Structures are given as structure tokens and as C-alpha cells.
Amino acid sequence: MKQRRLGRGVAIVGAGMSKFGAFPGLATRDLFVDAFQELLASVDKGFNPQEIEALYIGNFSSDLFEGQAHTAPIMADWVGLTPRPATRVEGACASSGVALREGLIAIASGLYDIVLVGGIEKMTDLPTSRVTDTLATAADVTYEVPAGFTFPGLYASMATAYMHAYRATPETFMKVGFKNHENGALNAKAQFGQRIADIMEARKASAIRKGRPVPTWSDEMDFLHDDRANPIIAWPMRLYDCSPISDGAAALLLVSEELARQFTDSALHIIGAGQASDGATHDRPTLTGIPAARHAAKMAYEMAGVAPADIQVAEVHDCFTIAEIMATEDLDFFPAGEGWKAAEEGRTARTGDRPINTSGGLKSKGHPVGASGAGQVVEIWKQLRGEAGERQLSGDIRLGLTHNVGGTGQTCAVHIFERR
Amino acid sequence: MSEKPFTGAVFYEYLNEHKLMGSRCKTCGEVHVPPRPGCAACAGSAVEWVEMSGQGALAAYTVIHIAPTAMIEAGYDRNTPYCTGVVALAEGPRISAQILDVDVRHPETIEIGTPLEIAFIERGEGAARRTYLAFRPEK
Numbered sequence: 065m066k067q068r069r070l071g072r073g074v075a076i077v078g079a080g081m082s083k084f085g086a087f088p089g090l091a092t093r094d095l096f097v098d099a100f101q102e103l104l105a106s107v108d109k110g111f112n113p114q115e116i117e118a119l120y121i122g123n124f125s126s127d128l129f130e131g132q133a134h135t136a137p138i139m140a141d142w143v144g145l146t147p148r149p150a151t152r153v154e155g156a157c158a159s160s161g162v163a164l165r166e167g168l169i170a171i172a173s174g175l176y177d178i179v180l181v182g183g184i185e186k187m188t189d190l191p192t193s194r195v196t197d198t199l200a201t202a203a204d205v206t207y208e209v210p211a212g213f214t215f216p217g218l219y220a221s222m223a224t225a226y227m228h229a230y231r232a233t234p235e236t237f238m239k240v241g242f243k244n245h246e247n248g249a250l251n252a253k254a255q256f257g258q259r260i261a262d263i264m265e266a267r268k269a270s271a272i273r274k275g276r277p278v279p280t281w282s283d284e285m286d287f288l289h290d291d292r293a294n295p296i297i298a299w300p301m302r303l304y305d306c307s308p309i310s311d312g313a314a315a316l317l318l319v320s321e322e323l324a325r326q327f328t329d330s331a332l333h334i335i336g337a338g339q340a341s342d343g344a345t346h347d348r349p350t351l352t353g354i355p356a357a358r359h360a361a362k363m364a365y366e367m368a369g370v371a372p373a374d375i376q377v378a379e380v381h382d383c384f385t386i387a388e389i390m391a392t393e394d395l396d397f398f399p400a401g402e403g404w405k406a407a408e409e410g411r412t413a414r415t416g417d418r419p420i421n422t423s424g425g426l427k428s429k430g431h432p433v434g435a436s437g438a439g440q441v442v443e444i445w446k447q448l449r450g451e452a453g454e455r456q457l458s459g460d461i462r463l464g465l466t467h468n469v470g471g472t473g474q475t476c477a478v479h480i481f482e483r484r
Numbered sequence: 485m486s487e488k489p490f491t492g493a494v495f496y497e498y499l500n501e502h503k504l505m506g507s508r509c510k511t512c513g514e515v516h517v518p519p520r521p522g523c524a525a526c527a528g529s530a531v532e533w534v535e536m537s538g539q540g541a542l543a544a545y546t547v548i549h550i551a552p553t554a555m556i557e558a559g560y561d562r563n564t565p566y567c568t569g570v571v572a573l574a575e576g577p578r579i580s581a582q583i584l585d586v587d588v589r590h591p592e593t594i595e596i597g598t599p600l601e602i603a604f605i606e607r608g609e610g611a612a613r614r615t616y617l618a619f620r621p622e623k
Contacts, residue, residue, distance in 0.1 A: 209554075
């Protein structure tokens with residue numbers, strides 16, 4: 065594959081996100097304004113939003129979730145940016161990772177100097193069965209869905225292939241969810257920002273209040289093995305292996321490299337970008353990893369001129385716990401088949417040598433699908449600038465990565481960021 | 485004789501006749517299941533229908549407790565879970581299919597690599613009748 069370079073450098077100089085969660089009465093446009101306001105406040109040297117020249121908005125399926133298509137111009141209007149070009153980008157759960165790439169390319173081409181990249185999704189208005197149906201439209205509706213596959217089901221089938229190939233067990237997956245809740249408990253923006261232990265205590269308190277038998281879990285793993293507390297969704301994926309149904313928005317301000325210092329002295333330079341595509345899940349030679357993620361990662365590493373070992377913090381697409389383990393292998397943080405051991409050993413914890421999803425990941429922070437990719441960048445923005453509060457990694461954190469998957473890997477976008 | 489178009493609509497017409505059909509490239513011999521009107525391997529435009537033997541092996545699976553609307557209508561739910569998976573056909577291609585006659589109460593006992601044979605599920609009545617692809621362990 066030919067090594068690609070950007071026409072000119074591009075940097076992120078502002079980032080913001082709404083809280084992720086279930087917000088009855090709030091539409092995507094309301095959440096987007098929230099993210100945009102936080103972005104404005106994040107620009108160190110101040111910023112006139114009228115300088116923005118174009119918008120790229122990631123959004124998977126407001127058509128089905130909200131009954132609203134054509135969402136990008138609405139976002140532009142709600143933050144006072146019409147008549148600037150506003151383009152919706154759809155790549156399923158990778159929509160805003162791809163929107164970031166489109167914004168990057170637009171500035172690198174020389175067409176624009178200042179671009180707003182956003183991600184939006186409003187999922188909680190629909191009942192769960194219709195959310196399940198809507199998410200399944202990111203798979204192959206003609207050939208995968210008639211077999212009874214759901215989205216959790218497709219990832220669960222990758223989990224059985226992975227367990228068979230490498231002797232991992234469902235307990236490994238539980239430990240990934242446990243770890244991400246530990247991180248999410250330190251993130252005020254998280255939808256389920258509680259440690260598993262806190263959730264257990266809350267359940268016990270609720271049982272006492274209602275005069276019901278009080279559960280007697282011995283520890284977190286006991287809780288996670290309880291079919292009632294942690295029901296099977298698609299074996300081996302249980303409730304606490306699955307990211308939630310969420311509402312949320314995120315926004316990023318991209319500028320050409322030469323303008324970055326007008327806005328901040330600690331910009332995030334986008335030094336690597338890769339994107340790849342693939343066919344239906346069943347059509348892949350291997351189901352123990354995501355080929356498009358490997359392709360996208362290779363492109364991003366080559367463009368950035370960095371090695372996997374150089375990356376100090378990564379936000380990866382843990383829509384399901386198995387997906388986080390596969391991601392750490394597809395990104396070459398660990399050899400194929402070793403990711404589950406690294407997770408077991410705590411190497412991907414905040415205190416480990418390879419911190420993954422310090423934000424809480426999609427599991428704990430929430431997964432408003434079209435906003436998730438941009439949301440990942442918000443965490444890297446905070447970690448690289450030392451603004452992640454209680455969950456801030458120690459040391460001089462300069463190099464971060466995001467890995468955003470659409471569907472089960474029909475789309476993947478990987479970006480590498482450096483604070484110079 | 486002109487061949488039927490290599491589309492999903494015709495694939496399901498054949499499935500209604502209990503035939504699992506794919507397309508074979510007349511240039512390079514690549515077999516696609518489901519069928520494609522052109523060859524994705526060599527970009528050749530001359531393809532022909534070919535019937536699969538119905539033999540295969542289980543490549544990946546799951547047991548689904550939270551079902552989509554269509555499967556709820558077919559009678560499945562959290563108390564009646566079902567197995568679905570990826571089947572590696574003897575001819576090489578892989579396809580998604582429901583997996584019958586496995587112990588969905590003990591999903592850990594289902595084994596990847598299990599030899600499978602084709603089965604057909606009928607759902608709907610009259611004009612709405614439709615055949616769904618399934619496999620079950622070889623007897």
C-alpha cells in the first residue's frame with residue numbers, strides 16, 4: 065500500500081462533549097449545542113465561532129432513531145453557522161471518526177483553514193427492540209439479519225471464535241467491563257459512571273428499601289456471573305459486556321497547523337489517519353480480529369511515523385468487551401491471541417503499562433453511536449493536555465490514539481494525536 | 485437459456501425451493517455465496533449459478549436471548565433463546581445461518597468446527613411464506 069501524507073498539517077484546538085446518557089426531551093440539536101458550548105470554552109486563547117468555514121457531522125441514524133434525516137444543516141443552524149457547508153457523514157458507529165477524517169482532509173487539501181467536526185446520536189426515544197433493529201441495519205440486512213443476528217450477536221460470535229482460538233473465557237470479558245466502570249466512575253460525563261461495587265451496593269440498598277430478599281454477592285465477579293443481575297444478551301456477551309443505549313454529542317475544532325498557535329499553545333496535532341472497509345462479518349477469513357482495524361491502524365502508524373509501543377493512551381471501540389480485546393491486538397499493542405491475557409493482568413487498566421479507555425470507554429461512558437468517535441477524541445484531548453482530573457494518567461503524555469469501528473468492522477477509522 | 489439475475493431476490497427464490505445457490509465466475513472460478521452479478525475477485529462480468537452441497541462446519545456462533553423483532557415474531561425471546569452462527573461451506577464461502585438442534589441452555593457445549601448439514605426453516609403462510617437458511621449438526 066502506498067504511504068499517504070497530508071497536504072499540510074492539521075491540529076485540534078478545541079473539544080467538547082455533552083454528558084452521555086438518556087435525556088428525555090432533548091434532541092440531537094440540543095445535545096450538540098451543549099457540546100459546542102463546551103468546545104468554545106475549551107479554546108485557550110478564545111475564539112470567534114464565525115471563523116468556522118465548514119461542518120462535518122457524524123450521525124448514524126437519526127432517520128430511524130428520531131424520525132429526522134438531513135441533520136447536518138440543523139446542527140449548523142442551531143449554533144448559528146448557516147450558510148456554511150454542513151455535511152453529514154455516516155459510517156455506522158464510526159460516523160464521527162470518519163467525519164474527523166473528512167474534516168482533516170478538507171483542511172489538508174487547502175480548501176478550508178477552520179472546520180467544526182461533530183458527532184450526534186439520540187437513541188433512547190425508541191424501545192429496546194427497535195433500537196436493536198435499527199443497530200442491525202449497520203450489518204447486512206439482506207444476508208446477516210435474516211439468520212437472526214443482532215449486533216450483540218455478531219460480536220458474541222466473534223467472541224466464541226476468539227475463545228476457541230485462544231482459550232479465553234467469558235470471565236476475561238467481564239474483567240474488561242469491570243475495568244471500564246472503574247475508569248468511568250471518574251468521568252462526570254459518563255452515562256454509567258459507577259464502579260461495579262457501587263452498582264452492587266445500590267442494588268442491595270434498593271432490595272432493602274423494597275423489602276425484597278437482599279442479594280448476597282461475594283464480590284464483583286460473583287455479581288457478574290449472576291444471571292439475574294447480569295443477564296445474557298447474546299452468549300457469551302452479557303448485559304455488562306455491552307455498551308448502553310445512549311444520547312449524546314461531541315464537537316472538535318480543527319485548524320490548519322500554521323494557525324494553531326493563534327488558539328492555543330497545546331494543540332493536538334493529527335499526525336496519523338487511516339480508514340478501511342470490509343464486507344459482512346461472515347465473509348471474513350478470520351473472526352478473531354477486525355481486518356479493517358488492522359488496515360486502518362497500519363495506515364495511521366505509517367503516516368505518523370510512530371510504532372504501537374510509542375502510544376501512551378488509547379481510546380478504543382469497546383461497543384462490546386470482546387471488541388476491546390480484539391482492538392488491542394488489531395492495533396498491535398499485543399500479539400494476536402495475547403490481548404485477553406493483557407486484560408487479565410491489568411495491563412490495560414489506568415495504572416497499567418498500556419492504559420485503554422481511561423474515559424470509561426463506550427461501556428461506561430455511553431455509546432451514542434454517531435457521537436462516539438468524536439467523544440473518544442475529547443478524552444485524548446484531555447489526557448494529552450493534563451486535564452483529565454482524577455483519571456489523569458501520570459507522566460508526560462504526548463501521544464494518543466483513537467480507534468472507532470462502524471458495524472462489526474465494515475468501517476474503521478484510526479487517528480493518532482501528538483501534543484507538541 | 486439466459487440465467488436469472490444474480491441478486492438477493494433470486495437467491496431467496498431459490499432458497500424457497502430449498503436450494504442454496506451462489507455465483508461462480510466463468511473467468512477465475514471464484515464462488516460467491518451469496519451471489520454477485522460480477523466477480524469481486526477478478527472483476528469478471530461472466531458468472532453462472534452454482535448450487536452448494538449443503539455441507540459445512542461451524543465457524544462461530546452465539547445464543548441470542550435478546551431477540552430482534554422478526555425473531556420475536558417467530559417465537560423467540562429470553563426464555564426461548566436460539567443459536568445463530570457463521571457456517572463455513574464445504575465449497576469455501578461462509579454464510580450466516582440459524583443453527584438448529586444444539587443445546588442452547590448450555591452454549592459452552594456447542595463446538596466450533598462441528599460438521600453441519602443444511603436445513604430449511606419455513607415461516608409465514610400463503611404468499612408470505614418464506615424459507616430461512618439454517619444448519620444442524622450432521623447426523
